[in-house]
Amino acid sequence: MIRSYALSRKVLDIPNQRSSHTVPTPRGGGLAIVLAFMAALLMLFFTSRIDVIELAALSSGLLVAGIGFCDDHGHVAARWRFLTHVLAALMALIFLQGLPLLLLPTPIDGFLNRRIVDLAWLGYPLGVLFLVWLLNLFNFMDGTDGIAASESLFVSLALAGYLFYLDQGLFRISISLAAASLGFLCWNWPKARIFMGDVGSGFLGLLLGLLILMAARQAAVLLYCGLILFGIFVVDATYTLLYRFLSGQKWYDAHCSHTYQQAAKQYGHLKVLLASWAINLFWLLPLSWLVFLHPSHALFGLMLAYLPLCYLAYRFKAGRADEAVA
Template sequence: MSLGLAVALLLVALVGWLDDHRSLPVLPRFGVQLLAASLFSALLLRTGMSWWWWPFLVIAGGWSVNLHNFMDGIDGLLAQQGVFVTATLAVLSYSVGQAPLGLACACSAAACAGFWFYNRSPARIFMGDVGSGSVGLLIFMLIAMLWQVDPNLLWPGLILCSAFVTDASLTLLSRMLRGRRWYTAHREHLYQWMVRRGRSHKQVVTIYLGWNLLIASPLALTSRIDPRMALPFCVVAYLAAAATWLALKRRLLRRHVQEVRHVIP
């Protein structure tokens, strides 16, 4: 399993590095990402889980790589998310007696924290696709391995990712519904709109941290304590995240329209 995890990470990191330097086409890049997710998923399912899960795991892995890449647009945001998610996953792993997995999560959190120190605003170094894709795949793999240990732990893992998954997913869906080229670069994520409307990188990163600490982590840890409430709490977290995203996006768009009308009578 460890070797497969390392090879999958290497594949995503390599294609990300090439894209950073040569701007690869979408399909080859996505194909390698799916290959990495497929390799890891196949190794995970060899532990005795049903192979019906394989296509869902592959899609989830590919989406995790890309959504974390989408969310790496301002100083410190993705590094902070990496610290938060992997550190909390370490707590969840130790709580179910999975010391090796907990150690892997803790090491991931430490690595993200070390990078965050130099990536916080004003950033001195940047992740690029090689870093954001690797963090996305790593978070997917750690949650999947925790889910393999105890299926009830899937829901706390998803709750921890609620801010990023909601922002990336609803932004992509809104672009698709509007008939835009959703697979091209853009600046329509909520965090990007907040920066465009005058918020500093530090302020926006603090807003996402507030969600993680005040909403996501209490719900995730409570879900671990009472597994019967894990799925309902996960639903509540994503409904609340979606409602917050819609309210903030609508407010930002309304302000944008008002400013445009003021400039153009």
């Protein structure tokens, strides 16, 4: 239905020099994810399987989806998008009462022991920064067929696996997001028949960030597990942005120099997507499980997970749009 609407209203992604596609393609299909997930969320609430706090916190994603929907139909100034993102993140954190307690290794004993740190009021600005960054990096990474929907499906399913034993409400929420993502992936698998658009990418980025924080309330180590699971997106977006900033480029301009985009130019969308699934399933998922079993090694596990991803960003010259990949 949304694809037919996008075609009739000419809501199309027109190829340009930064594009990874060659033909005009409908965009805004992420609205289907928003509608399906929110319907599931309301069903869970009215059947008393989640509480009003969880419903209210996750519903803040509607603000992000709304501004994304407007941007998909016509340009919205960056400052208004940013303010909306901050407002949505802050609203969610107010309902959740800030960041969860953090699990950190002790400064004296290194990785051998751990301690829980209560961030108090500092949890709000840090939490907003965390959520807004995840929201935007998800938008940055939605540039080749299937990659964003696949990441959402993988992270939400993996979190559901942990939450099944910890909190049935959050487990059901994670499964609902995974199901909505899978439904969209059927339409976005290479070659995509519709693109997600800002309405979906921003919504998913915020929701996955919130799920990680809510999971970390059940077990503090899940903050690290979530960041490990999110590794491909976190490392690629952060490395590329830092490289562009430090090299004096206009880092805020649109570009197509992320690792996955550079790889897609050489190998194509499908091979990059399958490689992402392989990294997720055979590297990041096992490491997150080991960290879950051994929380005292959480920080070490996070660094270990990110190191080869940083090498891949270096190998594919992420951030260097004008250089060919060797």
